[in-house]
Amino acid sequence: MKVGIVGTGMVGSSAAYAMALLGVGNEIVLVDANQKLALAQAQDIAHATPYATTTSVRAGGYGDLADASIVIIAAGVSQKPGEDRLALLERNVEVFRKVIDGIMEAAPGAILLIASNPVDIMTFAAQRLSGLPASRVIGSGTILDTARFRNLLGRHLEIAARSVHADILGEHGDSEVAIWSWATAGSMPIIAFAEEIGRPLDVETRKRIAVEVRDAAYTIIEGKGSTYYGIGAGLARIVRAILANERAVLTVSQVTPEITGVPEVALSLPHIVGAQGVAAAIMPSLDDDERAALQKSAELIGSYCGNLSL
Numbered sequence: 001m002k003v004g005i006v007g008t009g010m011v012g013s014s015a016a017y018a019m020a021l022l023g024v025g026n027e028i029v030l031v032d033a034n035q036k037l038a039l040a041q042a043q044d045i046a047h048a049t050p051y052a053t054t055t056s057v058r059a060g061g062y063g064d065l066a067d068a069s070i071v072i073i074a075a076g077v078s079q080k081p082g083e084d085r086l087a088l089l090e091r092n093v094e095v096f097r098k099v100i101d102g103i104m105e106a107a108p109g110a111i112l113l114i115a116s117n118p119v120d121i122m123t124f125a126a127q128r129l130s131g132l133p134a135s136r137v138i139g140s141g142t143i144l145d146t147a148r149f150r151n152l153l154g155r156h157l158e159i160a161a162r163s164v165h166a167d168i169l170g171e172h173g174d175s176e177v178a179i180w181s182w183a184t185a186g187s188m189p190i191i192a193f194a195e196e197i198g199r200p201l202d203v204e205t206r207k208r209i210a211v212e213v214r215d216a217a218y219t220i221i222e223g224k225g226s227t228y229y230g231i232g233a234g235l236a237r238i239v240r241a242i243l244a245n246e247r248a249v250l251t252v253s254q255v256t257p258e259i260t261g262v263p264e265v266a267l268s269l270p271h272i273v274g275a276q277g278v279a280a281a282i283m284p285s286l287d288d289d290e291r292a293a294l295q296k297s298a299e300l301i302g303s304y305c306g307n308l309s310l
């Protein structure tokens with residue numbers, strides 16, 4: 001199955017690399033305003049595949065996206081040190097006006113997977129600009145934050161991160177919400193598990209971990225200019241769920257009629273992801289603090305979505 005990627009800088013190329021090595025999709029087409037860059041990325045990634053999979057990776061134009069099952073959009077500007085994601089909005093909406101037109105003309109049947117920041121509002125913009133049903137325009141949302149959360153919890157508990165089920169919901173950004181009330185490790189409530197193995201998750205430790213997750217992008221951007229491997233793997237995970245019709249429960253973003261009383265907003269909740277895109281959104285039961293924090297996040301993102309002129 002063909003997967004297109006528009007925007008083949010650090011994020012787009014990392015997604016392509018992850019998919020090529022994992023064998024997610026059998027044809028990957030890279031499109032960028034900078035055609036020389038797309039060509040170079042395609043060549044470099046293709047040179048990794050003989051040791052991994054038979055996935056074909058090539059550069060192309062919008063016409064080469066015809067019949068793509070999924071098109072990832074990672075085009076646009078990224079944060080400079082100290083800048084937040086919301087500061088990118090206007091510039092990236094302008095980029096999306098051109099990019100979405102090109103994709104819709106070539107591949108009107110594709111599912112759009114949005115990575116560009118601020119990803120929740122860009123998901124809203126992409127859905128409105130494309131006119132596709134909300135279920136077919138998926139934002140990577142907090143897939144990356146959830147991975148960061150599980151990684152830190154696995155390290156704290158000294159267990160495999162894959163044995164941790166704990167999610168970050170809400171905005172992919174500063175108002176995101178760490179959900180502790182139904183987090184589990186090895187099928188046990190995580191706080192009881194942590195007590196049992198002598199690695200307690202007391203209030204201070206929980207706060208430290210949530211802050212480290214929230215601020216990870218700032219720390220990484222300060223150190224190396226941008227973040228890309230984590231989101232590259234997250235995008236590959238979402239693409240695999242769609243192509244294999246996994247109906248996996250993933251924290252991704254989607255335009256939703258109402259979240260905590262806020263109408264028409266794109267945010268991350270647990271969503272069931274399969275061949276048709278998002279099959280269902282799940283509103284989990286939260287404790288009072290988590291619910292209030294999710295509502296605050298929805299109100300913030302909703303105010304931006306409501307004021308976009310598209």
Ligand SMILES: NC(=O)C1=CN([C@@H]2O[C@H](COP(=O)(O)OP(=O)(O)OC[C@H]3O[C@@H](n4cnc5c(N)ncnc54)[C@H](O)[C@@H]3O)[C@@H](O)[C@H]2O)C=CC1
Nearest residue numbers: 007009010011032033075076077078115116117144226231
């Ligand atoms: N959703 C997430 O969790 C994450 C999102 N991001 C976001 O992903 C986006 C891309 O980041 P990077 O790859 O680091 O940036 P980058 O600058 O390395 O790549 C962006 C690419 O977009 C291309 N581009 C710009 N305008 C275009 C157009 N009109 N048509 C086609 N291509 C166009 C550029 O030529 C460039 O190659 C940023 O908005 C960044 O904030 C970054 C990390 C994580």
Ligand SMILES: CC(=O)C(=O)O
Nearest residue numbers: 085117144216217227
């Ligand atoms: C840049 C960004 O959105 C992240 O690494 O979380």
